[in-house]
Amino acid sequence: MSEQLVAQISEYLTPNVPIQLVSQGAEAVVFTTNVHPYLPKESYSGVEDAKFIIKYRPSKSYRHPSIDKSLTKRRTLGEARLLGKLHQIEGLHVPHLIACDAYNGCLWLEFLGENLPNGMGFSNLKNFLWMYAKGGNDPYDPIVLETLYKVGQEIGLLHWNDYCHGDLTSSNIILVREKPGSDTWVPHLIDFGLGSISNMVEDKGVDLYVLERAILSTHSSYAEKYNECLMNGFSSVYENNGKLGQKKLKEVINRFQEVRLRGRKRSMIG
Amino acid sequence: MVNLNAVPPKNGRDYYIAIGLEGSANKLGVGIIKHPLLNKHDDGDYSHDCQVEILSNIRDTYVTPPGEGFLPRDTARHHRNWCVRLIKKALEEAKIIHPTLDIDVICFTKGPGMGAPLHSVVIAARTCSLLWNVPLVGVNHCVGHIEMGREITKAKNPVVLYVSGGNTQVIAYSEKRYRIFGETLDIAIGNCLDRFARTLKIPNEPSPGYNIEQLAKQCSNKENLVELPYTVKGMDLSMSGILAYIDSLAKDLFKENKKNKILFDKESGEQKVTVEDLCYSLQENLFAMLVEITERAMAHVNSDQVLIVGGVGCNVRLQEMMAQMCIDRSNSKVHATDSRFCIDNGVMIAQAGLLQYRMNDVVKDLSETVVTQKFRTDEVFVDWRE
Incomplete structure (x- = not known):
């Protein structure tokens, strides 16, 4: 992953949100963080190693800015809506959606799983x-x-x-x-x-x-x-x-x- | 263990010579190449580095008037008319006086392509084979493109984006096959561009896609892109809907249909969009889709090299976008060739055919030389790679 991309993400998230790279796909980059986007720190800091997932769709410099904007928005929003709906189905397990910023292509999700x-x-x-x-x-x-x-x-x-x-x-x-x-x-x-x-x-x-x-x-x-x-x-x-x-x-x-x-x-x- | 020297060159020479005949679409190409006999090819994965020398590379394109495409019947007639002349000229340029003694193998396109043109060329190939007593090798057109691209750019194991008038595929090598990871679900990208050029009635000389590229460069309103459908489906894409939509826009533009609010201003009725803008928007949209599926394939197979082959691969804008993606992704470089090797030619058929020949995969009976319109890239057993 190029440094430009890291700079792009860090600038968007501000230094208050420390991030760790989990994986880089073609379209999105996945990070973990220990900061919740809107809850006060006291409400979850008691929980040991509070962790959240950030799924970020970086803007792609190769495509025209207007294509890029509409795609990022459409896909992020689509995924967020889908997760919201799936969450309501009884018996089905999907990660809980915490926050969605469709215009910047950013999703906050519940962290799932552990190390085997x-x-x-x-x-x-x-x-x-x-x-x-x-x-x-x-x-x-x-x-x-x-x-x-x-x-x-x-x-x-x-x-x-x-x-x-x-x-x-x-x-x-x-x-x-x-x-x-x-x-x-x-x-x-x-x-x-x-x-x-x-x-x-x-x-x-x-x-x-x-x-x-x-x-x-x-x-x-x-x-x-x-x-x-x-x-x-x-x-x-x-x-x-x-x-x-x-x-x-x-x-x-x-x-x-x-x-x-x-x-x-x-x-x-x- | 790949031994590319299994079949020694004819007459104790220290080099191989192959002639390739290509005519799967509207281009008729004859190419002659030379491979030196190298020790490193005894054992090892060096099929991308044959140190090929191109002795001649001749092409003749069947060009139709603006607004028309090429029909199989007429294209086949063109190929029949020109085939002998081109072969003679190629031999002359390569300074080959006795084909019987000097040529190791004759390679022809077995498919995929248009039936009638393929037939015309394979007849020429069979005739030469009997006349000179030289073995034949049938080559998959797509594999020809890939092997030529690898040889020219020296990319060892790239993800290949193959974009031309008849094919749009993202290909990666795995376990002796070129596997197709994504492809078009309906029409090919070159077909999409050609047909749009036909709607615009712009010349087919030198090629419709090239003329669209030149028009797109003249676009003065690059900020306001005309919005088009964006139809990536996983690693596949679909282009017929985009073509139908932009065709209807172009027709409204020519008819000056003021009801169309995308093209004409709501109040003043002033024209907002020009033909150049449409060309620019179409290119931006289609190429963004191509780059995206290529990136997906790269993430899937963990590769950081990209090779663009096929006629549309000459497009400078596509190469630019791909290069940008490679830099963003892993600071790598994109491999692309120029129009001599991107557009269908005989040399690439000779290159892939000679590799096949050196692995001792030749036609044993003329009944094996039947051409086929449908011949998928992953049907070919790639013997010459590890």
Whole structure:
């Protein structure tokens, strides 16, 4: 990341907000901070290591300023609205939206997850599965299978409510312990930058296909069982909704298989 | 382990010579190249550094009158008319007197492209092969572009943006294939520009896209961009809607339809937008989309090199925007070539074909030389890279 970009962000956030880089995507840069945007410090300073996520869409100097402005605004606002709506769905877990400055392309979000034991990295699904695949652990541990089932449920719930994620990968799913110290994990979906409201079967099918490919390319040896668990969780949400659910599930699954056969450009590894 | 020297050059020479025939669209190109036999190619990933010497690079473009595109039938006739003359001229320029002795391999475009023009050229290739008794190699047009770009710029493993009249793809190499990470869902960018040029009735000489670029440079009102749809979908993009919209604007402009509030002032009826402004807005909008999907692919594969190939790749504004993105992203440089290698040519077919030949991938029977209009980039097994 170039220094100019860092300067741009620091200037916007002012020196009162110390930031630490987490990741740089194509479109947005993600930081953590320990400052809340509007609550007084006393209200959360009691909580140990209060942490918040800042997702910042820097302005891109290569494109025309007016294109840049409208895109930044539209996308930030779109993501914020989507998060707001998803938060109201019962049983679905997404990060809590704290603040949104659409004109400057900045989102403040709740910090989720923790560091996995034994230096296995951050508690997203990818690292979690790797942790169980390595070093004497059982890759088909009941905890793993249960977690995957729950991930499937989250996605099922998302689709059942006619929302699509657009970029489902195992690193875009964060696991949070139900209670500190417990071994039950609650999956949270993050990064709705490509998300949308859609009742089209095609979008849902593509969503599932993208996830399947992601699992296949990052956890190839156990992918079959993992995907089965995910799909079981996914189906359970639809099946709980009676006849209509059954019908819709069939449509989604059929389209999913069609997309898979098409295989098109998404046959990429990397 | 890649051994590019598996097939020795003909007659104990210390170099290879290949002739490439290209005619997948309205350009007919014949190119002759020479690869020296280098020890480092015995083992290692050096396919981007063949120290190619270009002996001749001749091209003839079928140009149509303003407002018209090129039809397959007429283009094929043009290619048939010129093919022999161009091959003769290329041989003369390369000072090759006995093709039978001097040429190692004849490379032709197998696809993708327009059927009729491809057919005309492959017939010439087969004839030469039988006449001179030289083996044939069928080349994927897109891979030709990529290999030529890599050879000229010496970029080892770049993310490739391939933009031309028929293709718009973002490509990266992975496990013996050039994989397509993003592409257009409907029409190609060059097609979009060409068709807009047709609406504007601007000349097709030297190329419609070039003329749009020149008009865009003359835009005097760069602050007020005409707003156009911005249609990036993940790593893919769509351009037909943009074309339909800007076409309708241009038509209103020519008809002086004062009801159009985007083009004419609400009260005075004065014209606010010129043809130059439209060209500028179209370019800015389309190229911003291209750069964005390229950046996405770069983030995906963790690469910091970009190579732009294809006819639209000559556009200076596109190169500028890409360069700016590379600086912002990782202080890297963008790799681009000029019109000699960006626009379809025979040399690139010879380059990719010769690499294929050196890996011993030649046509064994004439039935394998059937051309195809649909030939995806990721169908080619890239033998010559690690």
